[in-house]
Amino acid sequence: MSNPQPILELREIVRSFGEGQSVLRILRGASLAIRPGEVVALIGPSGAGKSTLLHTAGLLESPDAGMVILGGRDCADLNDKERTEIRRNELGFVYQAHNLLPEFDALENVALPERIAGASKAEANAEAVRLLTMMGLGERLDHRPTELSGGEQQRVAIARALANKPRLLLADEPTGNLDPKTAKLVFDELIALVRRENLAALIATHNLDLAAKMDRAVVLHEGRLVEGRPTAAGAADASGEAGDQATQPKPDATLH
Ligand SMILES: Nc1ncnc2c1ncn2[C@@H]1O[C@H](COP(=O)(O)OP(=O)(O)OP(=O)(O)O)[C@@H](O)[C@H]1O
Numbered sequence: 001m002s003n004p005q006p007i008l009e010l011r012e013i014v015r016s017f018g019e020g021q022s023v024l025r026i027l028r029g030a031s032l033a034i035r036p037g038e039v040v041a042l043i044g045p046s047g048a049g050k051s052t053l054l055h056t057a058g059l060l061e062s063p064d065a066g067m068v069i070l071g072g073r074d075c076a077d078l079n080d081k082e083r084t085e086i087r088r089n090e091l092g093f094v095y096q097a098h099n100l101l102p103e104f105d106a107l108e109n110v111a112l113p114e115r116i117a118g119a120s121k122a123e124a125n126a127e128a129v130r131l132l133t134m135m136g137l138g139e140r141l142d143h144r145p146t147e148l149s150g151g152e153q154q155r156v157a158i159a160r161a162l163a164n165k166p167r168l169l170l171a172d173e174p175t176g177n178l179d180p181k182t183a184k185l186v187f188d189e190l191i192a193l194v195r196r197e198n199l200a201a202l203i204a205t206h207n208l209d210l211a212a213k214m215d216r217a218v219v220l221h222e223g224r225l226v227e228g229r230p231t232a233a234g235a236a237d238a239s240g241e242a243g244d245q246a247t248q249p250k251p252d253a254t255l256h
């Protein structure tokens with residue numbers, strides 16, 4: 001079991017936006033494999049295509065070319081229902097904007113997707129309480145998003161992404177828009193939870209201190225993914241495909 005089958009494999013993903021002269025070639029053959037239990041940082045400057053890549057991996061968008069393989073299954077020919085099933089059963093997604101439902105409290109925001117997926121109220125609520133308590137929000141269950149701080153809202157969004165017990169967590173700057181101290185706090189909780197539940201995770205972040213805590217990092221550079229070693233002190237040291245090093249831009253070290 002030293003080299004188990006990847007939970008997520010991206011093969012030569014291509015994605016462009018627009019047409020003709022104004023076409024933006026964002027992903028140009030991005031490849032990646034993540035195995036169970038691996039926590040991988042996705043880094044790259046703003047506009048590099050991190051969200052596009054995560055949406056593609058999460059079956060929210062389709063690539064122009066290339067393969068998305070989840071749990072050994074090629075997702076190219078799945079219909080909408082099958083894609084929804086995979087998202088519901090195997091994936092957890094933390095969006096760049098946390099998208100909490102304003103009219104529902106923290107507990108309901110976490111429990112609702114599970115209830116819609118068919119879980120009983122008791123079952124969904126019990127899991128929501130467990131996750132929110134783990135995220136340090138046991139005292140905030142009945143707070144609506146407007147009654148929560150930014151960091152607390154982010155933690156509710158993380159709990160919600162984990163409520164279906166996914167095998168793979170895709171998180172798009174889960175600590176974006178937080179002050180550095182809160183970002184570290186939320187991130188440490190997220191990583192602890194991911195490790196405790198033995199999930200695989202791909203986490204986009206601009207914060208190299210946080211990236212350095214993950215098992216490895218991949219840098220999105222000119223539409224391709226390059227293995228890199230993030231160091232807390234500075235830029236990621238890209239050391240992947242030949243020829244890319246010379247032009248490798250230093251990823252933003254912007255702190256939130
Ligand atoms: N639906 C779309 N139509 C046209 N262009 C798009 C679309 N979605 C994304 N883009 C463009 O693709 C590029 C990559 O966007 P993406 O959101 O993936 O970047 P990102 O790496 O996540 O950036 P950030 O760090 O700012 O979140 C951007 O230049 C963006 O303007």
Ligand SMILES: [Mg+2]
Pocket residue numbers: 050051052096172
């Ligand atoms: Mg983004």
